[in-house]
Amino acid sequence: MDETTPGTDPATDPATDPATTPDLLDELEWRGLLAHSTDRDALREAFTAGPVRYYVGFDPTAPSLHMGNLVQLVTAMRLQQAGHVPYALVGGATGMIGDPRDSGERTLNSLDTVKDWVERVRAQIEPFLDFTGDRAATVVNNYDWTASLSTIDFLRDVGKHFPVNRMLAREVVRSRLESGISYTEFSYVLLQSMDFLNLYRDHGVTLQFGGSDQWGNLTGGVELIRRADGGHAHAFATPLVTKADGTKYGKTEGGALWLDAEMMSPYAFHQFWLNVEDEKAGELLRIFTFLPRAEIEELDRATREEPWRREAQRRLADEVTTLVHGAEETRQAKAAAAALFGGGDLSDLAPSTLRAALQGAGAATAPRGSTVVELLVAAGLASSKGEARRTVAEGGAYLNNERVGDPELVPGDADLLAGSWLVLRRGKKRIAGVELAS
Template sequence: MTVFEELTRRGYIKQLTHPEEIKNLLEKDKVVFYIGFDPTADSLHVGHFIALMFMAHMQRAGHVPIALLGAATAMIGDPSGKTDMRSMMTRETIDNNAECMKKQMERLIDFSEGRAIMDNNANWLFDLNYIDFLRDVGVHFSVNNMLRADSIRLRLERGLSFLEFNYMLMQSYDFLVLHQKYNCIMQLGGDDQWSNMLGGMDLIRRKEGKDAFAMTCTLLTNSEGQKMGKTVNGALWLDKNKTSGHDFYQYWRNVDDADVIKCLKLLTFYPIEEIERMEREWTGQQLNEAKRILAFEVTSLIHGKEEAQAVEKAAQALFGSGSDLSAVPQIPVSAADIGRTLLDILTEHGVFPSKSEGRRNIEQGGVTLNDEKISDVNRTLNETDLTEGDAMVRKGKKKFYRMVRTEG
């Protein structure tokens, strides 16, 4: 099976510029392609994950990916899909974010022995002379055409800064530079990047007289068309210091029945033939097993097989017939915590993102301590709560934490 067929069957491809040419290229040639990642946070999130999987499937088929870190474009901010302008970040923050993202990418992409390239557009954009850039690049862009691009048109009513208006030119220039440096002929990315991709292709044609290509991948949405990857605490991060392995696993374990097959196709390397068989034949309780497979496979890819086994073991202990609770997220409590409110302790350890959120959970009956539903926001932790030094806290229906007594 060709990679084009694999990507099609898994549902990755949303739009592409030259269907037959791209199909033939991917079957017959070794293609250098790129995906850009603006380091606007110190971790990738699930929205980036699907792009990395897109990249990984291409690499496994023998093509050469370029992971382009956009330290320079992150200082401008991409208006695509945004209703407001991004907050401005310092160069130091952006550089730190880029380094964190690089480490996460290496879990899915093999950068050894030239099998993949990592570059940073700060290497060419930071030193540009503005007048030269306008004369060399800006002259090839029609403002009328730019205003018709969705990424810009949808922002005009709310207001679009001239700073952001430059983003399309800069991303297009990235494609040109990568074409010149590495013979990169294809850009991949989310469907919200379509207009920017076309700008880069056109710039290569005008400047180099050569063809370039683009493919977009579908955005990760649920059966109702809403973006997936949002949690009570915000984004579903790939850094387990931001989203624990337990919470990450449980997110996928609890996806809707209507979304599990789609997620298996897009976010795992599970054989497509097996997934299609599940799609045809599995219903009811069998879909629950599909969710377990999904949660384990995705957690293994992002946090490693050992972590996936540990959190799965914890989940089985809580919801199945197991009894080993060692992998359930722990909250250390000491003698100094006796008499403190549960609200303070749980917020301090990240169970709630804020006291107001915690107060709302407690008042609505969403918190249980050792099978006792807590409704009083002033409820304190008592010695009697710590049976044999432990107490079990449940938030909502399926999030569990162990309070563990420590010395001190």
């Protein structure tokens, strides 16, 4: 992460360019960020009345945040840039419980694991927000006010405000009644609602947003503030980002779209956005970038009229990768892709360019004398020798951009690029470098 976040660019910063920036609520609406919300007019009024303190939570369910969380991070940035005050909550407590999901009961993580993930998540969140000035962000951890809470207090002060019949009516809960749901997960909504109440009381926070799967938890908090304190708070939910066919993103390439560079290289991250379907490019530009309306509409037009140029995808990939990994990593990812997908002869590339490209795409080492099958496995392009053999048999294996027919082929010195490198490819897009140990 570096300082090249779009927020620091005056040309795209809504807060410093009020003349071209419509009302914040209109802006969120235009970007398709309001999947659900409490009273919109009330929310609009609150936004115009003055700085709103708002919060968004991140549960440590993994060592890194992912694409779904990025929607919230970027949205939090938008609100801050529009003059409102962010509170980012890390779920040290809620992460110990786990919110109910359709796929079934979660496995509880240990306290140590959750604590470790909390710190990682906190570190990931911080670069996205501005911690200076009069709208400085604050990071809070719900473990701080939950850990010492007694069961009796919890049941009297919080539980009393939750009618079980209403809780049972929730979509997730209903869907889980057949397959089973523990009391622990069933109670999750109480914890998150209590978070909102606490932030409302102690920090004057009056708005919470989150993913649309959180809608029940968001309204739970609004309800609780009303019942417990007679207060009025707002909530909105961002849409679930899906592929053009409605299925979830991140099922390819072996898992979720992680923000952590160790878990997903900036190159792979950049490639993901670059390969987005035409129909989704505009939507994703609206959600994930700070490009102004006119520019996005121009990119929409480009996609419609000259889809093969993929201008929208290129711009999307550059913007989002820069936001998450910084300008330098983005430059390298692009350079790597240009070198590897350039279509030219790989041996024409300068050794330094090739090496840098392969480092970005993924590099491994293997002993000399390895067969193509062994190299594919070493490069991580196949998970077993059997799979590697199959790939060769299917005509999907390439060595230095040449299709390989013999699984037992042993590359010789003449095949080495930049001294000791081989470029392995599986299919059209999956590329990795292997350096032969001497």
